[in-house]
Amino acid sequence: MDAKESYASFLEKVKRTIYIDNMSPAVSDSVVKAAFNQFGNVLSVHFIPNYLEPKNVPRAALVEMENPKQAEEIIAEMEIYPFMISGMPRPVRARPAKLEMFDDRPKNPERRIQCRWINSKDPNFEVAQKIKKLVKTHAAEASFLLTEQLKEEEKLAAQHNETLKANFRKFELIDGVHEDGTTKQLAHYYNMHISDS
The missing domain is CATH 3.30.70.330 (RRM (RNA recognition motif) domain)
Incomplete structure (x- = not known):
């Protein structure tokens, strides 16, 4: 090709x-x-x-x-x-x-790239220095935010897990009440009809 x-x-x-x-x-x-x-x-x-x-x-x-x-x-x-x-x-x-x-993109056969070094007297050199400082500041802020975000997501995942476990225990309890005949006794006592489904 x-x-x-x-x-x-x-x-x-x-x-x-x-x-x-x-x-x-x-x-x-x-x-x-x-x-x-x-x-x-x-x-x-x-x-x-x-x-x-x-x-x-x-x-x-x-x-x-x-x-x-x-x-x-x-x-x-x-x-x-x-x-x-x-x-x-x-x-x-x-x-x-x-x-x-895409980091694996092939070279465009119709494109030409030229690079050059920036001299310290070049007006763009000052801009590059400011960008470099800004990137360092951003990296420190992003690292802190990531740490906090991971803590928050771990906390939310734990809460989600606990809720699922609690709901599962409730369903087990309901099934247990239904299986041991308590439901039928209560229905008879309160004169209610229970469907088998």
Whole structure:
């Protein structure tokens, strides 16, 4: 396959891929596949590295579907209805994927890139220094927020687990009352009719 055909094939892949973000750091590859397989056939899931945070916990992914129509339908559906993954208290957002999001993208045969060093006397050098300081500040803030967010999600997951256990115990209690005949005795006492279903 020559460079042009390879690039054309890559462009087709981009059309059938959606970009999802606002995910919980606890979400895994299999969880994303299970969530999106209900819309169509998921071909691959690629988590995007988060270079702005020191822990590199992915919060976004590229989900490649079988065809562009499935990808469009998912994006349209998620614009209307909030979509939760793993019961996390945050709706995942979906958008069409863009070329720049793929770290394995082939070189565009029609594009030429030139790089140059910035001299310390260049006016852009000062701008680059400010950006460098801003990135360090952002990394520290993002690290703190991530730590707090993970604590909050662990707390919510524990609460969710406790609620499920409590509800399960209630259903077991109700089943026990029904099986030991207490329900029939109470119905007879209060002159009520009980359906066997």
